[in-house]
Amino acid sequence: MAEVCLALVVVGITAYAVLGGADYGAGFWDLTAGGAQRGGRIRGMVQRSMSPVWEANHVWLIFVLVVVWTAFPVAFGSVFSTLAIPLFLAALGIIFRGTAFALRGHAATIREARVLGATFALSSVLVPFSFGAALGGVASGRVPVGNAAGDMVDSWLNPTSLLIGVLAVLTGAYLAAVFLADDSVRAEQPDLARAFRARALGAGAVTGLVAVGGLAVLRSDARALFDGLTSGGGLVLVLISAAAGAVTLALVWTGRFGPARFSAAAAVAAVTVGWVLAQRPYVLPPRLTLDAAAADDTVLTTLVAGLGIGALVLLPSLWYLYRLVLQGRLDQDYEPLDQRFRPLSASDERDAGDAGRAGGAA
Amino acid sequence: MPDAGFLTLAVEQVDGALGRTGGPDALVARRMQALSLAVHIPIVCFGIAFPAMILFVEGLYLRTGDVTYKALAKRWSKVALTLFAVGVVTGTILSFEFGLLWPNFMATFADVFGVGFALEGISFFVEAIFIAIYVYGWDRLGRRAHFLVGVPIVLSGFTGSFWVLGVNAWMNSPTGFTVVDGRVTDPRPLEALLTPNLGHELAHMYLAGYMVTGFIVAGVYAGGWLKGRRDRYHRTALVVTLAFAALASAAQGIVGDWAGRRVADSQPVKLAAFEGLARTQAGAPFTIGGIYDADRGEVRYGIHIPKMLSLLAHHDPNARVTGLDAVPPRDRPPVNVVRVAFQTMVGIGVALGLVGLVFVLTWLRHRRLPRSRWFYRAVVAAGPLSLVALIAGWVATEVGRQPWIVYEVMRTSQAVTRADGLEVGFAVLVAVYAGLAAAVAWLLRRLARRPPETEVAGAPATEASRA
Numbered sequence: 107m108a109e110v111c112l113a114l115v116v117v118g119i120t121a122y123a124v125l126g127g128a129d130y131g132a133g134f135w136d137l138t139a140g141g142a143q144r145g146g147r148i149r150g151m152v153q154r155s156m157s158p159v160w161e162a163n164h165v166w167l168i169f170v171l172v173v174v175w176t177a178f179p180v181a182f183g184s185v186f187s188t189l190a191i192p193l194f195l196a197a198l199g200i201i202f203r204g205t206a207f208a209l210r211g212h213a214a215t216i217r218e219a220r221v222l223g224a225t226f227a228l229s230s231v232l233v234p235f236s237f238g239a240a241l242g243g244v245a246s247g248r249v250p251v252g253n254a255a256g257d258m259v260d261s262w263l264n265p266t267s268l269l270i271g272v273l274a275v276l277t278g279a280y281l282a283a284v285f286l287a288d289d290s291v292r293a294e295q296p297d298l299a300r301a302f303r304a305r306a307l308g309a310g311a312v313t314g315l316v317a318v319g320g321l322a323v324l325r326s327d328a329r330a331l332f333d334g335l336t337s338g339g340g341l342v343l344v345l346i347s348a349a350a351g352a353v354t355l356a357l358v359w360t361g362r363f364g365p366a367r368f369s370a371a372a373a374v375a376a377v378t379v380g381w382v383l384a385q386r387p388y389v390l391p392p393r394l395t396l397d398a399a400a401a402d403d404t405v406l407t408t409l410v411a412g413l414g415i416g417a418l419v420l421l422p423s424l425w426y427l428y429r430l431v432l433q434g435r436l437d438q439d440y441e442p443l444d445q446r447f448r449p450l451s452a453s454d455e456r457d458a459g460d461a462g463r464a465g466g467a468a
Numbered sequence: 469m470p471d472a473g474f475l476t477l478a479v480e481q482v483d484g485a486l487g488r489t490g491g492p493d494a495l496v497a498r499r500m501q502a503l504s505l506a507v508h509i510p511i512v513c514f515g516i517a518f519p520a521m522i523l524f525v526e527g528l529y530l531r532t533g534d535v536t537y538k539a540l541a542k543r544w545s546k547v548a549l550t551l552f553a554v555g556v557v558t559g560t561i562l563s564f565e566f567g568l569l570w571p572n573f574m575a576t577f578a579d580v581f582g583v584g585f586a587l588e589g590i591s592f593f594v595e596a597i598f599i600a601i602y603v604y605g606w607d608r609l610g611r612r613a614h615f616l617v618g619v620p621i622v623l624s625g626f627t628g629s630f631w632v633l634g635v636n637a638w639m640n641s642p643t644g645f646t647v648v649d650g651r652v653t654d655p656r657p658l659e660a661l662l663t664p665n666l667g668h669e670l671a672h673m674y675l676a677g678y679m680v681t682g683f684i685v686a687g688v689y690a691g692g693w694l695k696g697r698r699d700r701y702h703r704t705a706l707v708v709t710l711a712f713a714a715l716a717s718a719a720q721g722i723v724g725d726w727a728g729r730r731v732a733d734s735q736p737v738k739l740a741a742f743e744g745l746a747r748t749q750a751g752a753p754f755t756i757g758g759i760y761d762a763d764r765g766e767v768r769y770g771i772h773i774p775k776m777l778s779l780l781a782h783h784d785p786n787a788r789v790t791g792l793d794a795v796p797p798r799d800r801p802p803v804n805v806v807r808v809a810f811q812t813m814v815g816i817g818v819a820l821g822l823v824g825l826v827f828v829l830t831w832l833r834h835r836r837l838p839r840s841r842w843f844y845r846a847v848v849a850a851g852p853l854s855l856v857a858l859i860a861g862w863v864a865t866e867v868g869r870q871p872w873i874v875y876e877v878m879r880t881s882q883a884v885t886r887a888d889g890l891e892v893g894f895a896v897l898v899a900v901y902a903g904l905a906a907a908v909a910w911l912l913r914r915l916a917r918r919p920p921e922t923e924v925a926g927a928p929a930t931e932a933s934r935a
Contacts, residue, residue, distance in 0.1 A: 176582025183572060209550075
């Protein structure tokens with residue numbers, strides 16, 4: 107039963123990394139889109155793509171938390187006390203991201219939209235980085251069992267954490283660019299599709315390079331994790347992930363964005379499973395094993411049964427949502443974000459220039 | 469006072485899976501948790517009650533074809549979606565805080581009650597899905613399909629609060645596990661989630677959701693009414709919200725009595741703190757107002773009504789009511805906080821009931837809204853007051869449970885994190901929530917000012933658009 111619950115956690119992390127990660131990645135492209143006018147079209151596309159789905163995507167995070175604390179309570183308590191700082195930062199980022207995004211839809215002037223947009227976009231980078239850093243602390247064996255028993259700083263400010271944090275941001279950006287390219291095609295905006303294609307290719311290449319280079323970081327900082335990833339099942343899944351990443355690049359290159367969605371998701375899923383295999387049998391390496399961490403069998407059985415019954419309601423609902431979305435039935439009319447407001451005046455031009463420079467500096 | 473005079477604890481206390489001692493800052497952690505709950509719970513009220521009101525209005529539209537109803541339902545649904553989005557993040561913060569602030573509580577007991585949150589998570593997921601389809605599906609789905617899409621939102625709002633309150637009821641009357649040598653063994657999740665306290669907590673909170681949502685939304689339109697906005701659109705909004713709020717207020721009177729008697733039975737010390745009752749006695753008086761003086765063991769400057777507490781708590785004027793002296797001082801909650809919160813809740817609740825009564829009587833006799841401007845001023849005030857009562861009620865029950873996080877089994881001070889810097893986190897969170905509150909207020913004002921969408925009868929939302 108412990109394995110079943112671990113599998114549920116892996117499914118949840120993967121779903122959140124793919125769907126939630128893409129929403130954060132969309133925020134990354136929003137951040138780097140340039141001045142109000144130049145970036146308005148990109149931002150409009152981000153707004154349109156994310157609006158109907160981001161809340162449902164975000165719930166995967168809740169799912170992961172709930173399954174972990176019910177099935178592996180000691181691990182949950184240990185992780186959340188030692189890694190309190192990055193997890194608190196992630197929580198703050200989640201507040202800012204969600205609120206700013208929801209409010210931007212109601213902004214009445216370009217100035218309001220810009221402030222809210224910057225908040226949304228910056229927190230979209232903060233959240234995946236913080237989660238990645240926390241994950242790196244666990245994977246590199248820096249979280250011992252106990253109430254804040256680990257080092258509050260070194261547990262997440264270390265080479266492995268930085269690597270995984272950066273990779274999380276890049277992966278999200280890559281996924282988002284692929285998804286947004288496909289959405290742009292459906293919205294009949296070929297120039298936007300080209301823009302996102304270029305971003306997808308760039309982000310994909312950078313992500314791949316950082317991932318390969320990162321192996322050297324893992325080798326020196328987290329030897330056990332490195333060994334797990336370069337042998338046995340871990341290695342197989344790393345190779346699958348790399349292959350899926352390459353296939354995605356090829357699909358994006360040739361403009362087949364629809365299938366690229368799935369191969370990109372497969373790449374993320376493979377590397378998540380690979381990580382779990384690499385640190386097997388530990389939940390919190392180097393001591394707490396899966397069996398020791400798992401709750402009583404009655405609890406695990408009730409949890410799985412409860413989730414199973416819930417899935418009977420949930421899965422058809424999800425299927426209905428994504429079907430409506432992919433059919434374009436819930437599509438909002440596309441409009442560049444800056445054009446919702448009154449015609450730009452001279453002072454706005456000046457402001458737009460400022461924001462463009464600020465965006466460039468970031 | 470001899471120890472023998474104290475109640476014996478129902479269950480053995482636990483050591484905690486992450487160690488016997490907690491951190492030094494339980495008070496800061498409690499304040500942080502209280503702040504986050506105070507932000508989240510009002511939004512939950514809208515999640516519980518607003519979808520039902522929206523569907524009611526959309527149902528009126530389907531029956532009559534009157535586009536005023538459609539415009540109103542559409543406007544409300546957009547507000548509901550925005551509040552839901554804010555609720556998604558504030559709810560996430562809460563689940564983070566369980567681990568960030570109370571790691572030892574989670575490590576020790578999350579297996580016992582965690583399934584409740586798993587089921588709540590599913591409800592929440594379903595709610596997120598259908599609220600998105602509902603709001604983005606206006607004029608894109610068929611009329612009947614659109615209405616039906618709203619039904620799961622109402623149902624999942626109910627099941628979600630059911631499971632969360634199941635966990636809270638468990639914290640107040642913990643069962644479903646055994647303590648052996650300070651370790652929690654033999655967890656029985658379903659027994660833990662379906663405790664006898666769930667019934668009244670659920671009913672009490674569910675009705676509170678309708679009261680808060682009803683009075684806040686009514687307050688917005690009553691403000692408009694006072695400024696002369698009295699067309700059909702505004703009148704419909706007022707009648708619907710006031711009707712829901714008034715009916716809920718009336719029912720809350722009955723449920724409140726039930727809840728009080730349940731607390732008297734299962735958590736007598738909490739009830740003693742509600743009332744500032746120092747000594748166990750028969751024919752206990754009820755005291756309105758005043759301040760509890762712990763040294764003297766009595767409430768000073770209050771109005772005493774003889775035998776009233778015995779009557780309220782046990783429906784018998786001579787019944788014996790447990791006082792604070794039943795447990796040693798270290799096991800008593802801070803009496804004045806709990807008592808002031810409790811009396812605030814009851815006082816405001818009664819006032820809100822009277823506002824509702826005026827509305828219902830006028831409506832039944834004349835089929836119209838009251839004419840007095842004072843009525844509308846009262847409704848404007850009722851919105852914020854209902855929020856105060858809501859928070860006060862939660863303060864009463866949560867602070868009234870102290871010093872226990874799990875009643876008589878685990879102390880709050882044992883559950884808290886040993887991580888440093890809680891004060892910093894608290895200060896940051898205060899600033900963030902202040903910003904969040906300002907942003908939401910800004911948005912609601914903007915939405916309220918915008919003129920209603922003009923709906924054209926029989927336009928796009930037809931079966932044809934489904935093809």
